[in-house]
Amino acid sequence: MKILRFENITKIFNSRSSLKALDNITLEIESGDFVNIIGRSGSGKSTLLKISAGILTPTSGEIELDGENLANKSDSELSRIRNYKIGFIPQGASVLPNLTIIENVILPAILWEHGGDITGYAMILLEKFGIANLANSYPSEVSGGELRRALIARALINHPKIILADEPTSNLDSESSQNILQIFSRLNSQENVTLLLVSHDLDTLKFGKRVFEMNDGILTQKSVL
Amino acid sequence: MLSISKIAKRNIQRKPLRSFCLILTVMLLSSFVFIGSVLNVSLSDGAVSLANRLGADVMIVPSSYRFSQVEGIILTGKPSSFYLPDNALEEVQKLDLGIEKISPQTFLASFKMSCCSYPVQLIGIDYDSDFIIKHWLGKILSQKLREGELIIGNNIASDVGEYLRFFGQDLKVAGKLEKTGMAFDSSVFVDRATIEKLAYESERISAKRLHDSSSRNSVIMLKLKSGHDPEAAAMEINRVLGSRGIQAIFSKSFVNNMSQSLVFVSRAITLSLAVIWFLAVIIIGLLFALSISERRLEMGTLRYLGATRAKLTRIMLSEVLMISSYGAILGIFLGALVIPVINSRVIEALRLPFLLSSIQFMISAAIISGAFAILTGMLAALIPVLRAGRVEINDMLSEV
Ligand SMILES: Nc1ncnc2c1ncn2[C@@H]1O[C@H](COP(=O)(O)OP(=O)(O)OP(=O)(O)O)[C@@H](O)[C@H]1O
Ligand SMILES: [Mg+2]
Numbered sequence: 001m002k003i004l005r006f007e008n009i010t011k012i013f014n015s016r017s018s019l020k021a022l023d024n025i026t027l028e029i030e031s032g033d034f035v036n037i038i039g040r041s042g043s044g045k046s047t048l049l050k051i052s053a054g055i056l057t058p059t060s061g062e063i064e065l066d067g068e069n070l071a072n073k074s075d076s077e078l079s080r081i082r083n084y085k086i087g088f089i090p091q092g093a094s095v096l097p098n099l100t101i102i103e104n105v106i107l108p109a110i111l112w113e114h115g116g117d118i119t120g121y122a123m124i125l126l127e128k129f130g131i132a133n134l135a136n137s138y139p140s141e142v143s144g145g146e147l148r149r150a151l152i153a154r155a156l157i158n159h160p161k162i163i164l165a166d167e168p169t170s171n172l173d174s175e176s177s178q179n180i181l182q183i184f185s186r187l188n189s190q191e192n193v194t195l196l197l198v199s200h201d202l203d204t205l206k207f208g209k210r211v212f213e214m215n216d217g218i219l220t221q222k223s224v225l
Numbered sequence: 226m227l228s229i230s231k232i233a234k235r236n237i238q239r240k241p242l243r244s245f246c247l248i249l250t251v252m253l254l255s256s257f258v259f260i261g262s263v264l265n266v267s268l269s270d271g272a273v274s275l276a277n278r279l280g281a282d283v284m285i286v287p288s289s290y291r292f293s294q295v296e297g298i299i300l301t302g303k304p305s306s307f308y309l310p311d312n313a314l315e316e317v318q319k320l321d322l323g324i325e326k327i328s329p330q331t332f333l334a335s336f337k338m339s340c341c342s343y344p345v346q347l348i349g350i351d352y353d354s355d356f357i358i359k360h361w362l363g364k365i366l367s368q369k370l371r372e373g374e375l376i377i378g379n380n381i382a383s384d385v386g387e388y389l390r391f392f393g394q395d396l397k398v399a400g401k402l403e404k405t406g407m408a409f410d411s412s413v414f415v416d417r418a419t420i421e422k423l424a425y426e427s428e429r430i431s432a433k434r435l436h437d438s439s440s441r442n443s444v445i446m447l448k449l450k451s452g453h454d455p456e457a458a459a460m461e462i463n464r465v466l467g468s469r470g471i472q473a474i475f476s477k478s479f480v481n482n483m484s485q486s487l488v489f490v491s492r493a494i495t496l497s498l499a500v501i502w503f504l505a506v507i508i509i510g511l512l513f514a515l516s517i518s519e520r521r522l523e524m525g526t527l528r529y530l531g532a533t534r535a536k537l538t539r540i541m542l543s544e545v546l547m548i549s550s551y552g553a554i555l556g557i558f559l560g561a562l563v564i565p566v567i568n569s570r571v572i573e574a575l576r577l578p579f580l581l582s583s584i585q586f587m588i589s590a591a592i593i594s595g596a597f598a599i600l601t602g603m604l605a606a607l608i609p610v611l612r613a614g615r616v617e618i619n620d621m622l623s624e625v
Contacts, residue, residue: 053529055618055622075533075534079531082530084531095526096526098235098239099235106226108530111527111536118226119226
């Protein structure tokens, strides 16, 4: 089943009209896929993820998420899609600093109606990622690697159709990076979680079912593992 | 379990200094509005119902006294001793004014007394004809006021059965008046014979004659039969007896005159409330604008996690609502603590006619002041909150 479909997506920022941040990108991601995009800084990786999450709108082209065209959606419809279908992990650690780790993980589940034992599921995720002992700590009290794992748990809390992760290993030592990448790998292989991961870290090349390279807004497939 | 109100609560708890400033601002606003409105209404109650409370339609005083002096004596109680010419009572009674009740009073200023921080006005009344003081007695004395007994105003720190000493005489407290909001509150009432004796003692102690005439009447209180116009009666008295050193004042004129100074006080209160409100709006608005620009990334986080613009606004506003509510409630408590102090100390010091509003009025004033302060807080924060909600998610996520 197709989860994400890009068709001739081009993005030009108004403030820099000479530059195509994304240049005619076409990409399809199936359920259970693990796509890894690498590219230099400024090549357009974050722009691609933000368009996938409905945070940015493309200048031209079509984008479909889980069969729904993201163009011309109201704020409420887009918010709902983000909440139910997307697990977005942005570049950098963006959390609510006044909430504990577990509360941050639960947060997406209270923004819209979600049934079930949310706290229980959050705890299971934290345990799975080895940070259950930090559940009641505040974000400022945990390490960068631990916080990244919490962000992955948060992205998973609403059982999204796809996880979009923007440089999830940046600013981490290689051990923490490996730990994070293994988590993604396991999620994909054991639980069939669909992943779109972007990074400039060549270490990530070993992960993912398909690897693409982003170069000045142009996407090229590197290899099929 | 996490909820929107819990998020708001955490934001308040984890930013104690900012929260403290905001709560303090709202608290000051709500307490000032509460105190100010009670003060305003109590003062205007004190003045507007004055004529009614005085119970007399016309008052006759010596013509050597200017209006403002009389007002000062009757309403705000600057103790003094003054006397009408001989036979004033008889002369007035002779006129065809439609008098229903008439009763003279004798004023005698005490020296500074131990019971009170200020000199007390001694007033000799004719208990039988009196229709002013009896009205304020919670319970009419079983017998008439006897020689050597006194009735005390509400502010006098003493109780029935106790003794007070004036000019070397020990007088027994036989009754205590309810609060009148007039000079009567700081006055002491005795019968005619006792006031004669006290006046004699006063003259003896100070070795100074109070008065040449044999009359000991200072004020004559008149109540007219219904259908008779107090203003016309006062004019008639002034026309016939003006040259005899007598002057009549109709009580309603006090209210008019009194309200002039009250209008000033009330304007001052209203003006300061307006200034405080304006400052509160600015402070709350600025603090929120600051805190919001500091929290752009947080807001962006909420947005990409699926919060709609409306939800984001609700989260921010519930924080404002909570802070404003804390402030408003604290402000009402502060007001409830301060109002009695104003009532007992400040008003006495200023000698303004003041009748503390009913408890029902104060409760509704408290609720309205609180609601007003909460609304102000919400309103002040609304502009920065709404503006923040309109920012694009991507701009929230980019470093500022
Ligand atoms: N809001 C914006 N306005 C104007 N130009 C932008 C904006 N966001 C990104 N760009 C530009 O678009 C291009 C792609 O940016 P993008 O953030 O997608 O790169 P990236 O591959 O994620 O880089 P990095 O690895 O540094 O995160 C860059 O040249 C960048 O300067
Ligand atoms: Mg980027």
